[in-house]
Amino acid sequence: MPVGDSQNTPRPPAPAKAPKAKPPSERQSADTGPGKAKAKAKAKVRGRIVLPSLLSVTQRTTTEHSAPDQSSRRWSMDLDAASSDGAPATGHEARSKGLDERKIWDPRSEAPPAGTPWSVAATSFPRASPLERKLSACVRYAVLAPSSHNTQPWKFRVMADRIVLLADRTRALPVCDPHDRELTISCGCALQHLLLAMRRFGIRPRLSLRAVKGEPDVLATVLADASPGREESLPTAELRLFEAIPFRRTCRHPFADVELPGGFGEAVSAAGALAGHGRVSIAILGDRQSRERVGNLVAEADLVQFADRRFRRELALWMHHNRSSKPDGMPGYAMGMGELTSLVAPMVVRTFDMGRGRAAKDEELARHSPLLVVLSTRRDEPRDWLLTGMVLANVLLRATADGVSASYLNQPCELELMREKLARLLGGRAADGANGLWPQIVLRLGFGPRVAHTPRRTAEDVIER
Ligand SMILES: Cc1cc2nc3c(=O)[nH]c(=O)nc-3n(C[C@H](O)[C@H](O)[C@H](O)COP(=O)(O)O)c2cc1C
Numbered sequence: 004m005p006v007g008d009s010q011n012t013p014r015p016p017a018p019a020k021a022p023k024a025k026p027p028s029e030r031q032s033a034d035t036g037p038g039k040a041k042a043k044a045k046a047k048v049r050g051r052i053v054l055p056s057l058l059s060v061t062q063r064t065t066t067e068h069s070a071p072d073q074s075s076r077r078w079s080m081d082l083d084a085a086s087s088d089g090a091p092a093t094g095h096e097a098r099s100k101g102l103d104e105r106k107i108w109d110p111r112s113e114a115p116p117a118g119t120p121w122s123v124a125a126t127s128f129p130r131a132s133p134l135e136r137k138l139s140a141c142v143r144y145a146v147l148a149p150s151s152h153n154t155q156p157w158k159f160r161v162m163a164d165r166i167v168l169l170a171d172r173t174r175a176l177p178v179c180d181p182h183d184r185e186l187t188i189s190c191g192c193a194l195q196h197l198l199l200a201m202r203r204f205g206i207r208p209r210l211s212l213r214a215v216k217g218e219p220d221v222l223a224t225v226l227a228d229a230s231p232g233r234e235e236s237l238p239t240a241e242l243r244l245f246e247a248i249p250f251r252r253t254c255r256h257p258f259a260d261v262e263l264p265g266g267f268g269e270a271v272s273a274a275g276a277l278a279g280h281g282r283v284s285i286a287i288l289g290d291r292q293s294r295e296r297v298g299n300l301v302a303e304a305d306l307v308q309f310a311d312r313r314f315r316r317e318l319a320l321w322m323h324h325n326r327s328s329k330p331d332g333m334p335g336y337a338m339g340m341g342e343l344t345s346l347v348a349p350m351v352v353r354t355f356d357m358g359r360g361r362a363a364k365d366e367e368l369a370r371h372s373p374l375l376v377v378l379s380t381r382r383d384e385p386r387d388w389l390l391t392g393m394v395l396a397n398v399l400l401r402a403t404a405d406g407v408s409a410s411y412l413n414q415p416c417e418l419e420l421m422r423e424k425l426a427r428l429l430g431g432r433a434a435d436g437a438n439g440l441w442p443q444i445v446l447r448l449g450f451g452p453r454v455a456h457t458p459r460r461t462a463e464d465v466i467e468r
Contacts, residue, residue: 170186282390334458374448415445
């Protein structure tokens, strides 16, 4: 049986190094001394606005909101947690009550949901079919890529000997992403999934990022080599990335206060470097000071973004309730919401400026995540964005393959001033000059609780012939 045919079968959690709880002295604590006072003061500020506060409480205290069931019970639990001591329990406070180890969940420990695009199986790959059909089958892996707001802004033109990747700009986010930078990064993620799938199934891809005259939406052309290699020729490191595709998802919950396995940062960098063609740098920030400084920038950016009604309206457009049958966008459960909250959340987000609550939450998430990863480029052009997406895909897949969860703190990259500050923090400067450094993506990594997959359009939905 070819390696990887078992991808549709749940795998046991990695036997590798069990996560180690940090000694109490190393836990960056908001639960003692001035940290706690600060956290409580922030919680009080949030408490002044009732609806946004409820929403924010729900997001911070529920670490098991992953499937759209039993949510009304969870909703009442959330309120209890919020009112027990007059202030909402922060994620960190919850962790300090000894919940860490029980909340760790391996993303590979559960089969992808049956009957959805996630349940793609290597066994059903049309091995005996003409190349064009095989290429279409590879797109099934591309559509599982992450994308900003789950817009899935991609189209694939499948031909007899190639696939053309196009940006679908009808799915752009003009407020949050006015230059289609994150849109292109998202397409880069899909491209990397596609390349991994092609190689896994013995189709040698030749990638061209050259622009096509008169077709500004063409981002890449992947020629399928006519002399296919053997199926098993994919090196083990990349095979692991490929096999992680149906298990990857974003986990926005606080991560457990446990160390990541030794060498994990290096492994993630190495996986990213496989895809970046030397044009994307990967900064691994594990020290407390860096995480705090990034957290401050994220919080600053949150305040600016949420004060903008257009930003909130755009975000609300892509937020859906938990039982929505839409094949794109973000269901409430992906943001830790129960059913009731997910129903009102788009209206609340559209109407109220919840920047302060959001900022406090994100600051805390950054500070208490074991590792932050920043992807940057030396230039800031569509090709750099596409390559960033390819590196991002590999980083996320490598994390998934190691049972590590990931989420995003991109806000500083989305605002010019904050982006410059972040570049300086990383030791560069955001400028047009040769020494410029353009932060593109900020990730946080750690061991997280269970989260469910978000919806996807099918390959057939996004293939144009
Ligand atoms: C370029 C890019 C930017 C993203 N930015 C954020 C972000 O700022 N905040 C966030 O919570 N998720 C962010 N995400 C994650 C997406 O919202 C997520 O991938 C999408 O909702 C699909 O869910 P999944 O990753 O669980 O499949 C981003 C993803 C990409 C590819």
